Amino acid sequence: MASLAITRHELARRRGQLQELQRYLALLEADHDGARARLLGFRQRYLEALGPLMRELDALEGQLQQATATLSEALRRQGVEPPPPAPPRSRPWPDIPALPAATPLPPEPAGPLADLPPPSLKTLYRRAARRLHPDLAPSGPARAACEQRMAAANEAYASGDRARLEQLLLAAGEPAEKVIGGPADALRAWLGLCEHLVQGRIRVVQAQTLALHSLQMHGLRVAVERAEAGGMRPLDIMAARLRAQIAERRQELYIGERVGGDARLAADFLRRRHQQLAGPGPG
Known part of the structure; x- marks a missing residue:
């Protein structure tokens, strides 16, 4: 059976890699x-x-939208198809969410580390001899059973x-950590899970930072x-533009509310309004 052991050196190296990942993640989160x-x-x-001015402008835009809808309906009743309405402009202040909570790393498995690497085949055989040697058993059926098990261990x-030596030792009551090397599989699984969680978190933070920018x-x-x-003073310049x-917009609203009776003027007004909304946004 292939050994799944994780040696002390490998454990230290993997822990160091995990710590490096965590330090890198901390820098990304801080950035x-x-x-x-x-x-x-x-x-x-x-x-x-700029908020008060933008709210005032938005209110006027809402009134203009209602006025253009009224003009469009009036033109349709006269058999004239008005220009299609353009979508309202979006404001550049979307929600800026914080990073989602990170999944906490699981605690490291507890257990003795003295026998972390699985023992050698020779060590297993020596332990089998101490456990199974017929000289250590009383005479009778118990001794005969030991002779059979010891013969199997020799073979x-x-x-x-x-694998056969391990089975014999485990069946004889040898502690599992002395046969397979302690919590090797649990440590390997723990390290793999921690690395997976930290790398996943790094990808989340990188994606969120990219979205932010x-x-x-x-x-x-x-x-x-x-x-x-x-x-x-760019904010002052923006305020002046607003x-x-x-x-x-006040002038447009004044005109829009008074051209309803003239189809040509109403169509011209709607066309200019459409071009204005479809063009580049302010600021």
């Missing part, structure tokens, strides 16, 4: 949390500076049949902070 904190702080500053040792708000933060580092857009 993610720092980036998320910066993004949350910027979003708060952004909304404090197994001569042929290198480790792909947010529109992240690109906006980088651009704004770069401009501020150069002495500019005020200009609010004035334009």
